[in-house]
Amino acid sequence: MTRRDDIIAAAIRLAEQSSTGQANLSVRAVAKEAGIGASTLRHYFPTQSDLHEAIARRYMHVAINDFSIDDSARDPAERLFECCAQLLPSHEHRQIQLDTWLSAHVNGLGPERRAPVRRLLEHSHEVTYDHLDRWLQVLVDEGHLDAAEVAPSSTALFTMLDGLALHSIITPERITVDAARDQLRWLIAKVLEPKS
CATH class of the missing domain: 1.10.10.60 (Homeodomain-like)
Structure with missing residues (x-):
């Protein structure tokens, strides 16, 4: 080191x-x-x-956990959900997590944006995409997903995660922690649905 x-x-x-x-x-x-x-x-x-x-x-880099994504004995949708769900607000710290998410975006992208915050946002996106791509590639290697679906699936998952954060702030009574998790499960089922 x-x-x-x-x-x-x-x-x-x-x-x-x-x-x-x-x-x-x-x-x-x-x-x-x-x-x-x-x-x-x-x-x-x-x-x-x-x-x-x-x-x-x-x-x-250390905050995002791969959990048991490599454990092929477990259901692939459950493994992917476990990994992605950590990027959603939790029951215990929901308001702090949402406030931090919003503050980072306002300070990095808003009218008085700050360059260091913008760089951190860009870096966090790279790190998140790297993890999503890696998790999906594991499922490709196991035959649960076509390789051509990694990039669009990664984008769809990340877009949903960010969208759920935004909607949790705007309509917290509609997008509760449990509702957000249900939506994530729904999208993962669609991502892993066999294509005919």
Whole structure:
């Protein structure tokens, strides 16, 4: 692991040890956790924004779980649902997750958009598509899906996940956590439906 990786790992440890939304990811706190001086940290991350962006990028890669997508003994639709459902808001943290999703999109795409947030949104899309493509490819390899269906299925799934988040904000009484999960199950059934 490089020194840069050590610094990011230290920052993630700090974030994980903190209460939700209370992480102290200041240069001093992260440098102390990494066992280095603040000037060394600044060499790798000249601004606090650079540090926060690197942390967010790394976290995106470890935050999405592949669960048991490779377990061919399990139903393919259930495996794909398990993987995709983690990208939906949960019962416990629904409002925080939806507020974070909306804030990221407003700050990255809105009239006063911020370049670092836009870059993080773009990166999160790349990471999400990479995971969706990988999960679908597993199902292709097992004969549950045609290879030509990976790209459109990946786009359909991601579009539905984002759409469900938006509709959960606009009409929360209609798109509840359970309703969103039902819609995701419906789409996965369509994706994996045998084509005649």
